[in-house]
């Protein structure tokens with residue numbers, strides 16, 4: 001964790017913090033999200049990511065939230081994109097549309113086929129997140145084959161400079177294994193394939209114990225993955241939400257947390273339990289060397305800000321995540 005300097009000040013830079021949001025479904029939720037975005041932006045996050053419904057179901061709503069961030073905050077917006085079920089042409093159009101809107105950071109995901117989808121129908125042209133990572137870089141190259149910069153003192157004159165690349169192309173990582181993968185080796189191989197394809201950051205699925213994350217990092221490094229892997233942490237403050245998360249992610253929750261949330265129906269004490277668990281987990285992974293924290297907000301700022309307060313990390317950071325320069 002951050003240490004204390006002799007003058008009482010903090011002697012280590014604050015680790016980068018980022019947040020995940022999802023696109024609201026109603027006008028009332030959109031209004032509330034605006035104020036949540038403001039509160040989160042005040043903490044100086046490295047980026048805020050916005051989820052994307054598989055199959056493009058939330059495309060317009062996701063883009064609206066991302067545009068709002070671009071226009072009203074100084075925070076870098078990151079667009080989740082999924083490719084499952086898309087043709088090459090559709091995926092190409094999707095990436096181009098987000099780049100045209102000014103989005104330069106992406107979380108490239110395969111996504112899941114809709115429940116009950118006909119397996120014979122196939123997954124579309126892009127079979128994996130790695131292929132979407134490559135496509136994002138390719139579309140960016142096609143849009144702007146080379147960059148241009150003005151020449152100081154020569155109005156209207158330009159010189160050719162290195163082509164601008166997408167800011168961040170992040171991918172998902174699964175510390176306790178993807179529910180459909182054979183074994184953890186397959187998850188490491190998939191992550192390495194995504195880095196080789198051009199990803200420069202990984203964000204993890206939820207996990208409940210620091211050892212899950214730290215052990216995964218050790219195996220990923222041994223397997224050749226070099227990009228930063230941010231731990232994804234969510235303060236879970238109700239038993240119902242915990243049950244839903246277990247269902248969505250397939251990652252079983254620790255029985256101690258389940259019991260603690262179920263033992264006391266008082267919302268304030270449940271809130272404190274969820275914040276306490278997330279803050280301890282965050283402290284342990286940072287102590288173990290995590291390069292920052294990616295906090296799942298569930299579109300609420302109270303719990304994640306309480307976690308940052310507990311960790312003494314509420315003040316804005318100015319240091320960014322060290323980027324991997326091995327992008328092709």
Ligand code: FAD
Pocket residue numbers: 050051052053054080081082107108109110111112127128129130172173178180181182186187188190194203204205206232
């Ligand atoms: P890939 O990297 O292509 O594969 C991931 C892992 O699954 C690999 O280990 C791979 O080997 C294994 N695998 C994949 N398919 C199979 C299969 N058929 N059989 C066996 N093994 C298989 N989903 C959304 O729809 N929208 C979002 O906004 C979204 N955001 C996410 C954010 C984060 C941080 C994470 C961790 C997940 C998110 N997801 C989201 C869920 C994600 O789309 C699913 O987990 C999906 O199943 C895998 O996507 P991927 O990009 O990891 O796929």
